[in-house]
Amino acid sequence: MEDLRNIGHGHVQDFFLASISENDKLSTAGNEFKTFLTAAGHKLAVVEFSSTWCGPCKRMCPIFHAMSVKYQNVFFANVDVNNSPELAETCHIRRIPTFQMFKKSQKVTLFSRIKRIICCYRSGVMSNPIFELCGADAKILEAKIQELM
Template identity: 35%
Template structure:
């Protein structure tokens, strides 16, 4: 699946509608972002079961600001609607491939149980 450009609406919809979503926050002036772009695009071709999205932080300032993006590139990964990874910095191809595999391997039911337990603990 090709990489998709996300705005505020499509970002939220992608997370809601898909099991696994990985998002790259970037800007055209960012050298590390430009070097990482082919790695991200290659992974999107290798993993058609994952939605790969890009957010241009210059064009989507409200979205990036609302998510507290302070450094780029920043990667976020979601499984079953839950944020499971967030880190600033570019990765090599092999590093990113390992991340994608790790995110896909997460047990979604276990994630839900942990999230519910944390929420119940916070309400107590």
């Protein structure tokens, strides 16, 4: 069934699915993912989408785990895109590694960050671009975590 190792602060939640029928993968992965985001509540949740064959992903893995220990008030999770392709597709992952940030079970968007500062936002922008970091730049990732905490 699902691998639920390392749940909690200071650890990375892995979303790995094995021995699950094809029809159940999306709903199982989706339910596990929703449970993780719900548990984070108002705290920042950082989700890494990666794969075991990806060189930059391999370089980021120990750094990501170290950040999970350093930032005890942030929730961290990893989604292996090969083991959970439906979840990666649902989250619109096009490149790896990709890091997405969530608060209150919602992706942090540029608009949601502005809304905290500006009461009325009337610039005519029709879309809510999702904040995500693509690539293996640990300094930028850590800066964004500190900014969004």
